[in-house]
Amino acid sequence: MKEIFEILEQNARATPEEISTMVDKPVSEVKKRIRQAEKDGTILKYKAIINWPRLEREDIWALIEVRITPQRGVGYDAIAERIYQFPEVYSAYLVSGTYDLSILVRGKNMQEISSFVAEKLAPLEQVQSVVTHFLLKRYKEYGEAFHVPKETNRRLPITP
């Protein structure tokens, strides 16, 4: 039944009827699965991927490397949660390597991001250091490429 979610991941607007045909299972069963998944948090949300640059609204993005001190009992999770709760934080990951958290921050302008770093993130007791990389260009997110003009069909209209 993972196939239902694979289909929804590709197209959140696929209807239960369409999905039922594609996976060859009754509509009622598909609906039940989806309802259940929505309830238990398997499906978190349905969103659109907006190509904002096309609308000439380019937010400022920064990828921030954060080194943190883990805490007894909860490791990195408690401090990670304190950080990712900020609405400026778009995504957050614990990573291996020379730093601990990799967070993607979104702001209306550079000022907004620098005040987030200076006033909220860096002063946190467990945060040892931050390195901020402003994004120059976003190419691809969620498996979808931005800035790529819709590809014209390269196939001949009729082939044997």
Add this chain to the structure above:
Amino acid sequence: MPNIRSTSTEAFDNLISQKVATLPPSGIRKFFDLLSSIEDVISLGIGEPDFVTPWHIREAGIYSLEKGYTMYTSNSGMPELRQELACYLELHYGVSYNPEHEILVTAGSSEGLDLVLRAIINPGDEVIIPDPCYVAYPADITLAGGMPIPVPTDETSNFVVRATDIEARITKRTKAILIGYPANPTGAVMSKKEADAIAELSRKQDLLIISDEIYARLIYGAEHICFPSLPGMKKRTILISGFSKSHAMTGWRIGYVAADRRFIQALTKIHQYTLLCAPTMTQMAAIEALRNGEGEVEKMVQEYNRRRRFMVKRLNEIGLPCFEPKGAFFTFPSVKATGMHSEDFAEKLLLEQKVAVVPGTAFGPSGEGFVRCCYATSLPNIEEALRRMDRFVSKGTRRSR
């Protein structure tokens, strides 16, 4: 003596061989011309994957150019590729070929088919083919000097050719049976039982089987029967296949033939005088496809399967009955209920609703009453095409009342 400088049609025709001049053009051609003049057409008439070749395979092709692999390879193809092919056939179908003597790499399975027919046919030899079938079968047989002998198939057997019907057409001149399952244009697959019966017949009548298995990997909820894997059939089967459909590599032109050594020797003779070798860059990409391509193949098959189920259900709902095609990426619905001939249906559908399908008759007379709809296009395209076809069919029903 015709004046070769003359531009008159008659003189010109004399310069073209009679065999070619009398060869009918592909039934698809006419639609191609018509289609080119109309905008915003959704085409269900394209017989190739809509996926671009997986990136890792393209990257291998680029790498080969970057490293300067721009020379000929051996006639029969790069040894590594033949080795990978041998492993692939053993792994998937349990049939083992000696990579040195029993595999030839060709520029697409189309070259493979042409080589096979030219290598085995003496003038006037007959080759039995199913009707409807892929457009190149009868043409290639004719060009090789043979006689195509079509065996009509119909929806009662889901367009799978029956051994008994083949047997009825065997003559002293019959040289081989050319089959291709999963089938273009019908999407039909051949069951073990049906394949066994044909194998039995070929042993009894001492006939060669040419098995075009280009769609072998595109199979849904059924098992592909690899003809040479049937008992005693390896030595009397010539297996033709390629990468176009399984790995979405149509434009690369890469395929192969696997058969008994004596056949491969004969094929290689023609191949060395015509192609010399399949393109080197493409061969290197094919090696990558075989080594690391399984995941992508499975992903594409899963996607095709979703579209297939969708299209078959909708076709049946809108009154174009369609048997369940378990292979390739084609459906072959009947348009008889509309009272139109295949060509009429396809032409009117194109003009009125801007959806392109291919009339069944392009694949042989037994395709009358059917059209080929390909689901190798995006789901939104399929949905829209079927909405338009629904409008077309119900309008037709009202019209005739």
